[in-house]
Amino acid sequence: MNAKKLIAAAVAVAALFAFPLVSGNPYYIHLVETIMIYAIVLFGLDIVVGYTGQVSLGHAGLFGIGAYTAGVLITKFELWVLLTLPMAVGITAAFGALLALPALRVTGPYLAMVTLAFGTIIQILINEMDFLTNGPMGITLRKPKLLGHQLDETEFFWLVAVLLLLSLVFVHRVLRSHLGRAFEALRGSPVASDCMGVSVYRYKVYAFVISAGLAGLAGSLYAYSEQYISPNTYNFELTVMFLLAIIMGGRKTRTGALLGAAIIVMLPKLLDDIELFRWASVAFAVAVVLGSAYLLARGKSTLKKVAIPAVGSVALAAVSFVLTTMADWRLSIFGVITLFVVYFLQDGIVGFVRNALNLQGHARTDAEQSRASGQGEKALQHQSGSGAPELLVAERVLMQFGGLKAINEVDLRVKRGSIHGLIGPNGSGKSTMMNVLTGIYVPTAGSIAFEQRSVVGRTSSDIALSGIARTFQNVQLFGEMTALQNVLVGLHHSFRSNLLDVALSTPRYRRENERSTARAHALLSLVGLSDLAGEEARNLPYGKQRLLEIARALALNPQLLLLDEPAAGLTAPDIKELVEIIQKIRAEGITVILIEHHMDVVMAICDTVTVLDFGQKIAEGEPAAVQSDPKVIEAYLGGEVAATPAH
Numbered sequence: 001m002n003a004k005k006l007i008a009a010a011v012a013v014a015a016l017f018a019f020p021l022v023s024g025n026p027y028y029i030h031l032v033e034t035i036m037i038y039a040i041v042l043f044g045l046d047i048v049v050g051y052t053g054q055v056s057l058g059h060a061g062l063f064g065i066g067a068y069t070a071g072v073l074i075t076k077f078e079l080w081v082l083l084t085l086p087m088a089v090g091i092t093a094a095f096g097a098l099l100a101l102p103a104l105r106v107t108g109p110y111l112a113m114v115t116l117a118f119g120t121i122i123q124i125l126i127n128e129m130d131f132l133t134n135g136p137m138g139i140t141l142r143k144p145k146l147l148g149h150q151l152d153e154t155e156f157f158w159l160v161a162v163l164l165l166l167s168l169v170f171v172h173r174v175l176r177s178h179l180g181r182a183f184e185a186l187r188g189s190p191v192a193s194d195c196m197g198v199s200v201y202r203y204k205v206y207a208f209v210i211s212a213g214l215a216g217l218a219g220s221l222y223a224y225s226e227q228y229i230s231p232n233t234y235n236f237e238l239t240v241m242f243l244l245a246i247i248m249g250g251r252k253t254r255t256g257a258l259l260g261a262a263i264i265v266m267l268p269k270l271l272d273d274i275e276l277f278r279w280a281s282v283a284f285a286v287a288v289v290l291g292s293a294y295l296l297a298r299g300k301s302t303l304k305k306v307a308i309p310a311v312g313s314v315a316l317a318a319v320s321f322v323l324t325t326m327a328d329w330r331l332s333i334f335g336v337i338t339l340f341v342v343y344f345l346q347d348g349i350v351g352f353v354r355n356a357l358n359l360q361g362h363a364r365t366d367a368e369q370s371r372a373s374g375q376g377e378k379a380l381q382h383q384s385g386s387g388a389p390e391l392l393v394a395e396r397v398l399m400q401f402g403g404l405k406a407i408n409e410v411d412l413r414v415k416r417g418s419i420h421g422l423i424g425p426n427g428s429g430k431s432t433m434m435n436v437l438t439g440i441y442v443p444t445a446g447s448i449a450f451e452q453r454s455v456v457g458r459t460s461s462d463i464a465l466s467g468i469a470r471t472f473q474n475v476q477l478f479g480e481m482t483a484l485q486n487v488l489v490g491l492h493h494s495f496r497s498n499l500l501d502v503a504l505s506t507p508r509y510r511r512e513n514e515r516s517t518a519r520a521h522a523l524l525s526l527v528g529l530s531d532l533a534g535e536e537a538r539n540l541p542y543g544k545q546r547l548l549e550i551a552r553a554l555a556l557n558p559q560l561l562l563l564d565e566p567a568a569g570l571t572a573p574d575i576k577e578l579v580e581i582i583q584k585i586r587a588e589g590i591t592v593i594l595i596e597h598h599m600d601v602v603m604a605i606c607d608t609v610t611v612l613d614f615g616q617k618i619a620e621g622e623p624a625a626v627q628s629d630p631k632v633i634e635a636y637l638g639g640e641v642a643a644t645p646a647h
Contacts, residue, residue, distance in 0.1 A: 033157050035266075039258045047211045054104070066091075138230030139223075182489065210499075248260050248345075300356060312340060397443050421608065468559070469553035469560070477545055481537060496512065
């Protein structure tokens with residue numbers, strides 16, 4: 001963190017702690033306190049929604065579990081706050097794990113329904129368990145004691161502020177670590193995550209448990225803050241408010257979570273006071289109009305794009321002066337504001353400001369600052385093997401989808417240290433064979449042994465960690481992550497640091513992170529992408545994306561590298577560079593299976609070529625022999641190509 005950011009952070013923290021002394025108004029102190037508590041929930045919810053891409057409608061229930069854990073421990077057992085807070089975190093995290101283990105086996109609307117049902121069940125249980133929760137009557141409590149001292153409103157505000165800052169540092173460190181990259185990779189491409197050794201299911205559960213723990217901490221603080229809790233507080237409406245806060249503030253940013261918390265706390269208050277709403281709507285309209293003018297002047301937007309937001313905000317300000325009361329229009333205006341933000345500010349308010357001001361994210365800055373670390377680092381490494389001459393042996397492999405035999409009893413033997421070509425017309429079963437070898441598909445019949453150990457029935461992440469890496473026919477990069485971060489996901493296996501190491505930024509974690517960053521830069525340099533380390537993968541040209549996939553696969557230190565049409569989309573000079581890269585890979589002892597439609601590439605660098613047609617192997621041997629095989633000429637190459645000498 002540079003000096004300017006440190007000074008700004010210090011000023012913000014000082015202002016936060018000085019607020020209750022300067023304000024002196026219990027109402028405003030409680031209002032800011034509530035914003036801080038909600039922000040802690042949103043830090044956790046953003047991990048699930050913003051990073052892993054899951055939709056949880058159960059966080060109000062988890063928030064309620066934290067609140068009632070604190071309430072019960074205080075009223076039934078009179079425990080100290082230093083015990084109730086950690087216990088609330090632990091118990092809520094345990095409930096989060098119980099929810100996540102079955103729920104995260106489904107996705108999309110099914111996951112949303114499961115988590116919604118969980119939240120509803122928790123609310124019903126709280127309401128019905130009179131012996132523990134006092135049922136509909138709720139639980140009354142007071143501000144906690146800390147080391148025997150009864151905290152007043154200001155002192156409790158400071159306690160919440162300290163825990164907010166600790167939560168902020170914890171989440172910030174986690175999300176900038178290998179754990180955060182794993183979470184974000186799940187959203188980008190679950191299939192690629194598994195094939196990089198990052199278990200999709202395991203890390204979804206991991207993210208959900210961390211998120212639940214933060215919800216539990218916030219819930220316990222909320223119980224102390226309100227000094228009264230009841231079942232009706234933790235309903236579906238609260239979950240929707242949490243989700244809206246993430247959307248409006250901006251996902252994948254702690255600033256967005258803080259802003260979102262402020263919005264959902266302040267906006268209902270704002271809509272209760274017509275005079276305050278008028279001032280706020282005028283200020284909002286001025287900000288939107290000035291922002292639109294700035295974007296037009298800088299050429300960052302068009303008149304068509306900014307017209308509706310500008311006109312809409314001005315219209316809202318005008319309507320505010322027509323209304324005489326907010327009672328009948330409160331929900332309608334709230335809905336219009338929400339719709340406006342969701343539709344026109346899809347990256348949230350923070351994302352919109354960053355794009356408008358062209359502010360660089362930390363990922364790009366980190367990539368640029370660490371670029372020199374890759375100099376002198378060895379890029380290519382691979383796991384030591386058994387030494388058996390045949391690295392991969394597949395026998396009578398059958399992959400059947402209903403009545404379609406995508407692979408029909410194919411045998412494949414790949415010699416250690418070779419480049420083995422796998423060619424055939426479109427639809428011949430090449431990519432299906434790749435998917436079978438990497439565990440994406442489980443073969444209907446047959447056996448596959450890698451390093452004399454079967455891979456059938458094993459997960460893609462387990463197979464990847466055993467020494468098989470791959471690229472994809474259709475590029476499967478993590479689009480919102482930088483090129484450097486994509487390669488670092490491939491290096492996830494090199495980290496031994498746990499959550500505690502990351503949270504405390506221990507020397508072990510820092511060493512591993514520095515070593516992995518240097519290796520990632522070396523791999524990017526190998527494929528000619530060192531200058532693009534800080535660029536988001538989705539912004540790279542298609543050919544560069546292909547090369548980035550190779551660098552990411554090599555980060556696994558594989559014994560066997562499966563390349564699925566790596567030359568697709570490359571120019572002639574790029575193809576020449578690709579051939580050199582593949583030859584370097586083979587020179588390091590890494591075995592390669594190459595699927596490619598550029599026959600000059602296949603014939604030039606492959607030691608052995610296997611040809612598939614309609615899921616069956618029709619030829620296998622040295623390139624020259626395969627090139628002149630009548631079956632291959634008929635099925636794939638064509639007479640003119642077959643007559644061309646190999647390059």
